[in-house]
Amino acid sequence: MIPAQFDYEAPTTLDDALHLLAANPDDAKILAGGHSLLPAMKLRLAQPVMLVDIGRIKDLAYIREDADQISIGAMTTHYQLESSALLKKICPLLPECAAQIGDVQVRNKGTIGGSIAHSDPAGDWPAAVIALGAQMVAVGVNGERTIKADDFFVDLLTTALSPGEILREIRVPKPAGRFGHSYQKVRHPASGFAVVGIAVALKLAANASCESAGVGVTGVASKAYRATAVEQALKGQSLNDQTIAAASAHATDDVDANSDLYASEDYRRQLAQVYTRRAIQEAWARAAG
Numbered sequence: 440m441i442p443a444q445f446d447y448e449a450p451t452t453l454d455d456a457l458h459l460l461a462a463n464p465d466d467a468k469i470l471a472g473g474h475s476l477l478p479a480m481k482l483r484l485a486q487p488v489m490l491v492d493i494g495r496i497k498d499l500a501y502i503r504e505d506a507d508q509i510s511i512g513a514m515t516t517h518y519q520l521e522s523s524a525l526l527k528k529i530c531p532l533l534p535e536c537a538a539q540i541g542d543v544q545v546r547n548k549g550t551i552g553g554s555i556a557h558s559d560p561a562g563d564w565p566a567a568v569i570a571l572g573a574q575m576v577a578v579g580v581n582g583e584r585t586i587k588a589d590d591f592f593v594d595l596l597t598t599a600l601s602p603g604e605i606l607r608e609i610r611v612p613k614p615a616g617r618f619g620h621s622y623q624k625v626r627h628p629a630s631g632f633a634v635v636g637i638a639v640a641l642k643l644a645a646n647a648s649c650e651s652a653g654v655g656v657t658g659v660a661s662k663a664y665r666a667t668a669v670e671q672a673l674k675g676q677s678l679n680d681q682t683i684a685a686a687s688a689h690a691t692d693d694v695d696a697n698s699d700l701y702a703s704e705d706y707r708r709q710l711a712q713v714y715t716r717r718a719i720q721e722a723w724a725r726a727a728g
């Protein structure tokens with residue numbers, strides 16, 4: 440189908456973009472890589488009257504390392520994250536997650552900011568940023584604020600961003616110490632989206648027990664979530680096949696799991712447990728190795 444008619448603006452500064460959004464609060468939508476928004480417009484699920492293309496704003500695509508955090512510009516593409524030598528060294532969960540998104544075309548155009556702002560329940564980035572304890576930097580005409588990943592994903596296609604706010608940057612605490620990670624995904628055979636996606640960021644203590652674990656889950660519920668019960672079951676434990684399996688059994692505790700033509704609720708819960716176990720095992724092996 441062809442999208443409904445719309446106006447197109449391509450500001451070159453963040454300020455101009457924010458003012459365009461503020462002047463058209465009900466009608467304007469931000470355009471980033473377009474790989475979620477344009478398909479929705481073609482199906483007429485979204486009919487914005489104005490698109491504010493933020494692709495020409497300088498300095499929205501970057502990966503920077505500071506003393507204790509990594510800053511990623513919202514317009515950084517999946518491919519830039521997948522191929523970053525810096526991230527492969529200091530935070531390999533990010534390139535590992537990026538590499539599993541869609542196909543080459545999608546990864547070349549789609550952006551981390553667009554994906555996180557879209558809050559697709561089967562999107563990959565939300566699981567990774569939750570597991571890593573990231574923060575989102577949102578900017579509006581009245582200034583900037585940071586939102587924890589845990590608070591950012593509110594519901595299906597709904598985030599904590601206020602109308603007119605632009606997600607400007609993603610801040611990830613720099614992993615340190617005996618750190619291991621894993622992203623395990625069951626791809627939907629038609630779309631490539633996550634039927635289930637589990638991101639694990641794990642830190643071992645000096646005695647090799649689990650000091651902390653971050654577990655983000657996507658594909659299972661109406662929004663990505665932190666598997667708190669799994670994290671609690673791992674903390675302080677000496678890791679082995681039994682403790683990992685016991686913790687993974689909590690992957691869908693207190694969660695309303697989705698059911699669709701491809702995966703029933705029971706099957707999804709089962710997949711979530713199995714893939715949580717695999718992700719923890721891989722993260723553990725990497726941290727110990």
Ligand SMILES: Cc1cc2nc3c(=O)[nH]c(=O)nc-3n(C[C@H](O)[C@H](O)[C@H](O)COP(=O)(O)OP(=O)(O)OC[C@H]3O[C@@H](n4cnc5c(N)ncnc54)[C@H](O)[C@@H]3O)c2cc1C
Nearest residue numbers: 471472473474475476541549550553554556562563606631
């Ligand atoms: C064939 C195909 C396969 C795909 N497979 C996968 C997959 O396996 N895994 C996966 O995670 N994704 C997948 N995607 C989605 C893809 O990753 C998109 O790129 C991503 O979801 C949206 O990013 P975008 O930059 O294209 O954003 P857009 O489509 O431009 O925008 C998406 C939404 O976010 C808003 N938005 C964008 N940027 C910002 C910002 N900085 N601040 C505030 N709001 C903003 C827009 O207004 C819009 O509502 C797939 C897409 C396609 C077409």
